[in-house]
Amino acid sequence: MPAFKTIALIGRYNSPSVATGLSTMGEHLRRKGRQVLVERETAANSGITGFPVADYDEIGAKADLAVVQGGDGSMLSAARHLAVHHVPLVGVNQGRLGFMTDIASGNMLEAIDQILEGRLATEERTMLAAEVRRGGTTELSTFALNDAVVNKGAVGRLIEFLVHIDGAFVYDLRADGIIVATPTGSTAYALSSDGPILQPNVPGFALVPICPHTLSNRPIMISDRSVIEITLKRSADARLHFDGQLQYDLREGDRVIVRRAEHTITFVHPPGYSYYAMLREKLHWSEVL
Numbered sequence: 001m002p003a004f005k006t007i008a009l010i011g012r013y014n015s016p017s018v019a020t021g022l023s024t025m026g027e028h029l030r031r032k033g034r035q036v037l038v039e040r041e042t043a044a045n046s047g048i049t050g051f052p053v054a055d056y057d058e059i060g061a062k063a064d065l066a067v068v069q070g071g072d073g074s075m076l077s078a079a080r081h082l083a084v085h086h087v088p089l090v091g092v093n094q095g096r097l098g099f100m101t102d103i104a105s106g107n108m109l110e111a112i113d114q115i116l117e118g119r120l121a122t123e124e125r126t127m128l129a130a131e132v133r134r135g136g137t138t139e140l141s142t143f144a145l146n147d148a149v150v151n152k153g154a155v156g157r158l159i160e161f162l163v164h165i166d167g168a169f170v171y172d173l174r175a176d177g178i179i180v181a182t183p184t185g186s187t188a189y190a191l192s193s194d195g196p197i198l199q200p201n202v203p204g205f206a207l208v209p210i211c212p213h214t215l216s217n218r219p220i221m222i223s224d225r226s227v228i229e230i231t232l233k234r235s236a237d238a239r240l241h242f243d244g245q246l247q248y249d250l251r252e253g254d255r256v257i258v259r260r261a262e263h264t265i266t267f268v269h270p271p272g273y274s275y276y277a278m279l280r281e282k283l284h285w286s287e288v289l
Contacts, residue, residue, distance in 0.1 A: 007035070010042050012070050023048050040054065076100075077245060089266070122266055124266055126184070128145075130242065134253070134255075139248075145185065146184055147189055150178050152235070159175070161230050179210060187279075193219075207221075
């Protein structure tokens with residue numbers, strides 16, 4: 001059973017509800033005999049005091065668990081920072097949909113107590129490793145939990161790019177862009193672009209064209225052991241986005257290489273968590289109209 005002796009608190013939103021939630025959670029954990037760390041930017045934005053402040057590297061070295069308060073964006077940011085340190089995450093929803101932050105703020109103390117008592121479920125989520133190669137140099141290398149997206153920038157014209165999978169030519173596509181999504185990211189941008197929903201433990205990625213000029217270009221799913229190469233063929237302006245949070249300007253001839261990351265991120269859930277129940281709730285399935 002995980003000990004969870006040192007717990008980090010993370011929250012990206014600068015809002016009274018997140019600040020209150022962080023302080024409440026911190027005091028509760030301290031009463032339970034846990035060491036509490038507050039992520040440095042979180043402390044600065046929320047104004048929370050009375051707890052040791054730590055950057056992500058310190059959290060990675062010391063924490064057994066990170067409690068993330070906010071929305072899915074907060075979980076995405078924490079995952080990119082902490083996956084390499086193997087620190088598991090638990091999410092308290094202070095945002096909107098909350099596909100990853102599955103604990104409601106109203107019962108967060110009860111849920112965290114269950115987790116501390118060892119009544120929990122864990123699951124590993126696949127992450128992406130992506131890099132941009134320009135000529136013979138690597139210009140960028142980073143991770144993403146949801147997706148890597150090549151799309152048109154501010155000009156508003158279609159871009160043209162080549163897609164290869166494991167060295168094999170797939171297509172030459174004119175479109176607004178393309179999404180490479182993990183199972184976790186299948187319910188994000190990919191879903192709004194008519195991509196499939198993938199159960200989190202499916203060993204695959206979804207390739208989802210964005211507004212392709214040829215309507216026969218449909219989303220496909222490939223093995224997560226594949227290497228995807230996207231070569232920008234023609235564009236006045238194009239960008240690469242990671243998890244909707246980081247971006248990088250691309251040039252014609254740039255190659256975007258996307259593969260499964262070496263590290264995964266572990267999500268911790270209280271007892272009773274169900275992925276399908278979450279989908280029913282968030283996507284309003286089975287509602288009586």
